[in-house]
Amino acid sequence: MNKDNVRLAIAPIGWTNDDLPELGNENTFQQIISEMALAGFSGSEVGNKYPRDPAVLKPMLEMRGLQIVNAWFSTFFAKGNKAKTIDEFINHRDFLHAMGAKVIGCSEQSRSIQGTDKAVLEDKPCFSDEEWRLTAEGYNQLAELAAEKEMQVCLHHHMGTGIQTTEEIDRFMAMTNDNVYLLYDTGHAYYSEGCQQKMLAILIRYLPRINHVHLKDVRNSIIEQVRLEHLSFLDGVKRGTFTVPGDGDIDFEPVFTALDKANYKGWMVVEAEQDPALANPFEYAVKARGYLRDKAGI
Ligand SMILES: O=C1C[C@@H](O)[C@H](O)[C@@H](O)C1=O
Ligand SMILES: [Co+2]
Numbered sequence: 001m002n003k004d005n006v007r008l009a010i011a012p013i014g015w016t017n018d019d020l021p022e023l024g025n026e027n028t029f030q031q032i033i034s035e036m037a038l039a040g041f042s043g044s045e046v047g048n049k050y051p052r053d054p055a056v057l058k059p060m061l062e063m064r065g066l067q068i069v070n071a072w073f074s075t076f077f078a079k080g081n082k083a084k085t086i087d088e089f090i091n092h093r094d095f096l097h098a099m100g101a102k103v104i105g106c107s108e109q110s111r112s113i114q115g116t117d118k119a120v121l122e123d124k125p126c127f128s129d130e131e132w133r134l135t136a137e138g139y140n141q142l143a144e145l146a147a148e149k150e151m152q153v154c155l156h157h158h159m160g161t162g163i164q165t166t167e168e169i170d171r172f173m174a175m176t177n178d179n180v181y182l183l184y185d186t187g188h189a190y191y192s193e194g195c196q197q198k199m200l201a202i203l204i205r206y207l208p209r210i211n212h213v214h215l216k217d218v219r220n221s222i223i224e225q226v227r228l229e230h231l232s233f234l235d236g237v238k239r240g241t242f243t244v245p246g247d248g249d250i251d252f253e254p255v256f257t258a259l260d261k262a263n264y265k266g267w268m269v270v271e272a273e274q275d276p277a278l279a280n281p282f283e284y285a286v287k288a289r290g291y292l293r294d295k296a297g298i
Pocket of ligand 2: 185
């Protein structure tokens with residue numbers, strides 16, 4: 001891939017998991033960012049151990065050659081919580097702007113089961129026409145608010161949410177304006193659609209509107225356990241659904257080729273939540289960095 005276009009970041013979720021705070025609670029903020037830098041990454045997303053004051057956070061990152069590239073934001077438009085969502089979004093946008101980030105990765109969490117004990121492959125919500133209308137209207141407004149700071153909003157399609165499958169991503173992209181982007185997450189696309197081909201089809205269809213990429217690998221054997229045992233999303237994570245690129249069953253080379261051909265300019269973020277007691281986060285960060293050097297040439 002073209003090194004002038006793409007930069008590499010890593011998410012803290014491999015060290016401490018915001019969805020499962022008991023995973024990696026022993027890992028400190030300074031250890032996390034020091035290991036990210038030592039493994040050869042130049043960006044990070046934001047985790048729950050990060051100081052939220054840019055005056056504190058920025059110098060701690062800068063001295064390690066790191067910058068903040070995005071932070072997760074949960075929206076609740078479909079259930080009618082527009083005013084609260086917008087209010088919180090503005091605070092979040094201003095924090096990310098102060099940190100120098102350009103994109104704001106959001107997930108529509110109305111009726112989401114990603115943090116519950118429901119079976120992730122069976123019990124996901126499906127939005128009504130009215131829920132779709134509210135969601136699209138909300139994201140169109142977020143895009144305008146982001147533009148006020150020369151930033152862009154993107155939707156993180158996610159397991160267990162109302163915007164997970166190919167059809168749901170298609171509907172979301174069709175109902176929103178072109179200034180609403182997609183955060184493409186390889187792991188969620190593969191997990192939802194069950195195969196490489198469909199995972200790639202989403203990427204290829206939306207290349208012009210993808211402005212942020214999460215690189216997660218998956219273990220098919222664990223997804224099979226999730227299916228057979230009707231496990232929740234988080235139970236799957238604890239068993240090892242996800243791992244770093246190159247360590248699981250996804251073939252990443254066509255992903256890199258498609259992004260490169262489309263002249264993708266932006267961050268690619270290694271994001272591989274697994275139990276740090278089973279998968280040493282620093283070791284896996286180094287492994288991911290080596291894989292990206294070998295296979296993507298970056
Ligand atoms: O981007 C993400 C953030 C996490 O909190 C989430 O659950 C994970 O799977 C993900 O892709
Ligand atoms: Co992600």
